[in-house]
Every structure is written in C-alpha cells, then in structure tokens.
Amino acid sequence: xxxxxxxLNYTKTHEWIRKDGDLLVVGITDHAQTMLGDLVxxxxxxxxxHVENGQECGVLESVKAAADIYSPVAGxxxxxxxxxxxxxxxxxxxxxxxxxxxxxxxFDKDMPGLLSSDDYSKVVASEAH
Amino acid sequence: xxxxxPLYAAHCKANAKIVDFSGWNMPLHYGSQIQEHHxxxxxxxxxxxxHMGIVDLRGxxxxxxxxxxxxxxxxxxxxxxxxxxxxxxxxxxxxDDLIVYKINDDFYRLVINAGRRQKDIEWMHxxxxxxxxxxxxxxxxxxxxxxxxxxxxxxxxxxPDYAQALLALKPFTxxxxxxxxxxxxxxxxxxxxxxxxxxxxAESYWNRLLALGAAPCGLGAxxxxxxEAGLNLYGSDMDEGISPLEANLAWTVALDPADRHFIGxxxxxxxxxxxxxxxxxxxxxxxxxIMRNHAKVKIEGNGEGEVxxxxxxxxxEKSIGLARIPVDVGEQxxxxxxxxxxxxKIIKPPFVRHGKKMF
Numbered sequence: 484x485x486x487x488x489x490x491l492n493y494t495k496t497h498e499w500i501r502k503d504g505d506l507l508v509v510g511i512t513d514h515a516q517t518m519l520g521d522l523v524x525x526x527x528x529x530x531x532x533h534v535e536n537g538q539e540c541g542v543l544e545s546v547k548a549a550a551d552i553y554s555p556v557a558g559x560x561x562x563x564x565x566x567x568x569x570x571x572x573x574x575x576x577x578x579x580x581x582x583x584x585x586x587x588x589x590f591d592k593d594m595p596g597l598l599s600s601d602d603y604s605k606v607v608a609s610e611a612h
Numbered sequence: 613x614x615x616x617x618p619l620y621a622a623h624c625k626a627n628a629k630i631v632d633f634s635g636w637n638m639p640l641h642y643g644s645q646i647q648e649h650h651x652x653x654x655x656x657x658x659x660x661x662x663h664m665g666i667v668d669l670r671g672x673x674x675x676x677x678x679x680x681x682x683x684x685x686x687x688x689x690x691x692x693x694x695x696x697x698x699x700x701x702x703x704x705x706x707x708d709d710l711i712v713y714k715i716n717d718d719f720y721r722l723v724i725n726a727g728r729r730q731k732d733i734e735w736m737h738x739x740x741x742x743x744x745x746x747x748x749x750x751x752x753x754x755x756x757x758x759x760x761x762x763x764x765x766x767x768x769x770x771x772p773d774y775a776q777a778l779l780a781l782k783p784f785t786x787x788x789x790x791x792x793x794x795x796x797x798x799x800x801x802x803x804x805x806x807x808x809x810x811x812x813x814a815e816s817y818w819n820r821l822l823a824l825g826a827a828p829c830g831l832g833a834x835x836x837x838x839x840e841a842g843l844n845l846y847g848s849d850m851d852e853g854i855s856p857l858e859a860n861l862a863w864t865v866a867l868d869p870a871d872r873h874f875i876g877x878x879x880x881x882x883x884x885x886x887x888x889x890x891x892x893x894x895x896x897x898x899x900x901x902i903m904r905n906h907a908k909v910k911i912e913g914n915g916e917g918e919v920x921x922x923x924x925x926x927x928x929e930k931s932i933g934l935a936r937i938p939v940d941v942g943e944q945x946x947x948x949x950x951x952x953x954x955x956x957k958i959i960k961p962p963f964v965r966h967g968k969k970m971f
Contacts, residue, residue, distance in 0.1 A: 520832065521646040523924040524902050524931075542950065544902040546645050546832060546924050549950070575644070 485514035485607060488579060493603035496553045499579060500597060503586070509555060510583040511543065511574065514607045519545035522571035527552075527563040527584060534558060534587070536596070541584060543574070552584060556594050562586035617662035618754045618814040626828045634727035636663040638831050645832035649926040652800055652837055653967045656760035657829035658821050663726040666753050666808060667733070670719050671745040678720060680874055681739055682712065683856060685866035689714040694784045694795055697864050698856045699732065700876025704883060705852040706859065708732050709844065711797055713786055721793075723755070723806075725846045739875070754814035758826060759804030759837075761967065766824045767805075778805070792817075799834065801841025801965045839932060840925050842894060842961020848905060849892060849920045849934050855883055858936065860892040860961065891939050892920065894961040896971065897931035897947065899954035908948040909935050909956075919947065927964045934961065 487493075492500040497515035501508040516522065524544035534540045534554035541552035564583050567573045574582035598606065614637040623630065628639035639660065641648060651657045669677070678686045684697030694713045698706045708728040713721040724732045729749075736747055758766070768775045774789045781787055786795035793808040809817055822828065835845070842860075844850055850859035857865065857880060865880060866872070897903055903922030910916055917937030925932045937945065937958070946953040959971040 520641065521644055523646075523926075524900070526900065544924070546836065546926075549902065549904070572646075 485512065485517055486579070487512065487514070487600050487604055487607070489600045491579070491600060492555075492597040493600065493606075494553065494555045494596075494598065495606055498553065498555050500555050505588060506561065507556060507558070507587045507589055508583050509552075509585045509587060510578055511550075511552065512603070513578045515550070516575050516578045516582070519543065519550055520547045521545055522574045525568045525571045525574070525584075527568065528560055530560060530563060532560050534560060543571070554585075554587065555597060556587060556589045557591065558587040558589040560585055561588050615663070617660055618811040619660040619662060619818055622815050622818050623660065623828070626822075628828070628830060631831070633663065633831055634725075636726055638663060639828070641830040641832045642828050645830065645836070646926045648827060648829040648833035649836050651827040652760045652802055652829060652833060653927055653964075654761065656758065656762040656766055656804075656826045657833065658818070658826040659757040659759070659829050659831075659834055660754075660814075660818075661757050661806065662754040662811075662814065664755060665722075665724040665726065665729040665732065666750040666755065667722045667724060667736070668719070668748045668750055669722065669745055670748070671743070672718055673744040674718055674720055677740070677743040677745045678712065679872055681736065683865045683874055683876060683880075684712075685872060686712060686714065686720070687872075688866070691716050692785055692787065694786055694797055696784075698850075698861060699735070700856070700874070700880075701852055702875060702879060703852075704855040704857075704876040704879030706846070706850045706854060706856060706861075707735055707852060709846055709850070709861070709864075711795075713793075713795060721750075727847060750808075752811055753808045754811045755806060755808045756814070756817060756821070757798055757800075757804065757806045758821060759798045759800045759802045760826075761803060762825065763802075763804045766821065766826055769824055770820060799841070799843055800837035801843070801962060802837075803966070836923060836926055839921055839923055839934070840927055840962065840964035842934070842963060844892070844934070845921055854936075855880060857883060857888050858890045858892065860934075888939060890917070890936050892934055892936050893941075894959040894963060894971070895919065895922075895933045895935050895945070895947065895956040896928070896959055896963070897933075897954055897956045901949040901952070901954055902931045903933040903947050903949060903956070907933075909937055910946045910948065910953060911937060911941050912946075914938055914941055917941075917945070925963060927967070928969060932963050
C-alpha cells in the first residue's frame with residue numbers, strides 16, 4: 484500500500500499539498516512516483532509565473548512515461564525545487580520530503596476542491612480496479 | 613489471467629512489479645529499473661526470459677528448410693554456433709527476428725519472440741511442405757539471461773567443473789552442460805550467457821545465481837540495455853511491413869550465394885533495385901526532455917521520420933532512440949517532444965557497448 488500522510492491535502496491528479504504559513508508546498512504522491520517508476524527528467528514552470536487551478540505547471544519524465552503536474556490552486560510560483568531538477572530520483576526516494584516540487588502563494592485563502600487523505604485513498608483504491 | 617513462467621513465484625518473492633507482456637505476467641522491475649540497468653553494466657544481472665519461444669527442428673532436411681525459411685544463411689554455421697537472423701514474408705517484411713543455434717546437421721534450435729510465438733509457429737508449419745523436418749515447441753524448458761562483466765567470476769564459482777569450457781566459448785557459440793544449454797549470447801551489449809534448462813530446475817538455478825550476486829533484473833532494464841546496445845525490438849523497430857534493409861539489419865541478410873532463394877529474397881532485391889528510401893539510425897538528444905516511441909523527426913529540407921524506440925539512457929544520462937528517417941540525411945535532426953522541437957545528433961548504433969560510450 485502506498486504512503487498517504489494524514490496531514491496533507493491531495494488532488495485527483497496525484498499532487499499533494501502542504502500548508503506552510505501563507506504558502507503551499509506541492510509535490511507528487513508516493514502512489515504517483517510508484518506508478519511512474521524511476522524519474523529521469525523534471526521540468527518546472529518558471530519562478531513568479533502565475534498559474535490557474537488545474538493548469539499544467541511542470542512535466543515529469545520517468546523511464547516509462549511522461550506526466551504533467553497540475554497546479555492545485557490559482558497562485559504565484561514563489562520557489563521551485565532546483566535540487567529535483569538536477570536529481571529527479573529524489574522524487575522516488577522521498578516524495579513528501581526532499582522530492583517537493585513547487586512553493587505557491589495562493590491568490591485566495593479559500594481553496595475548494597482539495598482532497599483529504601481519506602478521499603485520496605479512495606482515488607488510489609479505485610484506480611487499482 | 614496471463615501466462616506465468618516457472619520463475620513467477622521467485623519474482624514475487626523478490627518484490628517484482630509484475631506487468632503483462634504479450635500475454636505473460638513478467639517482472640518490470642524489482643524496485644529500481646535504473647539500478648538494475650547499472651548492475652548489468654557494472655556487475656551482473658539475470659533476467660527471466662522463459663516467455664520467449666524455444667523451437668527445436670530435427671530431420672534430415674532441416675538445413676535445406678532453414679536455407680529457405682531464414683534471411684541469413686545457416687550454411688555458414690558450424691556445429692555449436694549461433695546466428696542472428698530475420699524470418700521474412702514474401703514481401704520482405706520481418707515476421708520475426710530470432711537466433712538459430714546449430715546443434716548438428718539434423719538438429720537446430722530457434723529462440724523466437726514471446727509476442728510472435730503463435731504467428732511464427734503457424735508460418736513455420738505452413739512452409740514445411742514436404743521437407744523431412746519435425747518441429748517441436750520446447751515448453752518444458754525455461755530460459756535465463758545472465759549478463760554483465762562479473763558473469764565470468766560467477767560462472768567460476770557456480771560451475772567449477774565446467775567453467776573452463778564455458779568461459780572459452782566465443783560470442784555466438786554454445787555448449788551443452790548436463791541438461792542445460794549455455795549460449796554466449798544476450799540482449800544487453802554486455803558479455804554473458806543465455807541459459808536454457810528444464811523448467812523444474814529454473815528456480816534452483818535462479819536461487820543459486822542470486823546467492824552468487826546476480827541481481828534480478830526486469831523487462832524495464834532489459835529494454836534500456838538493449839536500446840543502448842543499439843539492438844532492435846520486434847514490433848517497435850521492425851514488423852511485417854518493414855524490411856531488414858530499412859531496419860539497420862542488412863548485415864543479417866545473406867544475398868550470397870545468389871541461388872539461395874529464401875523467402876522474401878525477390879522483394880528485397882526489388883527494393884534494392886528501386887532504391888531504399890528509409891533507414892534506421894540512432895539519435896542522441898542534445899536538448900531537454902525524453903524522446904518517446906512515435907515522436908516525429910524533422911530534417912530540414914528533407915522530409916520527416918519517426919522515433920521507433922525512444923527513452924532514457926541510464927549510462928549516458930540523456931535521451932537516446934532509434935528512428936527511421938530518409939536515407940540521405942546528415943548528422944543532425946529535430947525531434948518533436950511535447951510540441952517543442954529539440955535538436956538531436958544522428959549516429960550509427962550502438963550507443964554503449966561493454967559499458968563504454970560508442971559514438
């Protein structure tokens with residue numbers, strides 16, 4: 484079973500979101516990295532770019548496939564994790580830690596549509612069938 | 613429910629991620645495909661390749677039959693030698709690529725692709741005509757590929773009584789040891805052996821090799837290793853609609869002697885006469901991203917081509933691929949990746965052999 488920490492929020496497209504003061508940290512879930520296999524290439528949107536909710540904000544390429552990363556909220560990208568761009572394997576090794584991708588300043592305090600860990604567990608379970 | 617090889621339980625025990633491959637439940641990797649790749653380049657790895665078909669052909673006319681059936685010429689083979697070849701249709705398209713092992717004048721063994729077993733067997737039967745040849749599928753055998761620079765020392769520890777004979781085998785030769793068949797062949801660009809043994813012994817071989825340090829490797833690493841080695845994959849780089857002359861396999865087609873009328877010969881001769889328009893080349897991506905199968909290749913002022921096998925090279929740490937492009941293209945092209953065009957260098961495969969960059 485994949486690791487789905489209780490304290491995080493999630494999207495149906497397998498991003499996780501951690502609140503960090505006024506900012507949000509975004510990455511991909513353990514389930515997503517397992518499905519993709521060894522990651523070999525990461526491209527992230529530029530600093531200070533404005534992203535819409537659900538907008539593509541990066542690309543992950545694994546030995547098997549490419550996957551888009553979607554912004555979970557509307558906001559401004561204030562930091563990108565350059566370490567994973569240089570070493571994509573960090574996402575496999577530590578998806579909720581050193582494998583984080585973007586730090587975003589949301590435009591709205593209200594962030595509808597994010598999933599709880601329980602909701603996301605159901606998304607993962609339904610994919611298994 | 614897919615087919616399982618005799619090693620299925622061993623794969624599960626080794627935490628394999630199992631995927632469907634041509635109707636077989638096969639290991640994709642056992643944790644990290646990239647680590648398995650490096651293990652084969654630097655140490656030793658083993659692959660279960662029991663899903664491949666093993667076909668024995670016996671009879672007084674088997675050499676005559678194979679002279680017609682195969683595009684490469686078994687006449688050149690001494691006993692104990694192996695040959696890589698295509699089996700063509702009348703149009704010169706590749707029905708399958710395979711290795712033929714000559715045991716003696718009346719006994720050959722073929723190893724064919726898993727996904728082509730049924731088609732191949734039907735085709736071979738349909739070409740039997742009145743030849744004195746008996747065709748037997750050896751589903752009672754399993755097959756392991758043991759590959760990498762450390763294989764020699766593993767063989768010495770594993771089979772001290774036979775090590776000298778096995779290590780003396782040259783590439784593309786083989787020997788029978790007890791009830792096993794050791795061929796110095798492979799699909800990785802490293803030294804190694806492909807070993808056929810009775811199915812009920814496969815797991816004990818596997819466990820012994822595991823104990824001697826051979827890492828279990830899945831189909832994922834098998835694919836990146838063969839791509840680095842510039843070896844074609846049936847169904848991606850060639851198929852029934854592509855001739856070997858357009859698949860970088862002209863070297864496997866024996867047009868001499870001129871009176872050997874193998875199946876597909878006249879189509880290949882016509883193709884040569886009319887002029888071959890496409891060829892299979894290697895691409896090394898010079899910008900960001902990963903080339904994938906079917907990506908479009910653009911050549912300035914000279915049409916288009918297609919990536920037939922694209923991916924990531926763990927050894928070179930960049931994207932490489934095989935692509936079919938117009939024949940008279942120079943050294944550079946552009947590959948479409950996610951709506952961008954990225955420059956790539958055109959090379960003659962292989963990319964990597966015996967752990968070293970080759971271009």
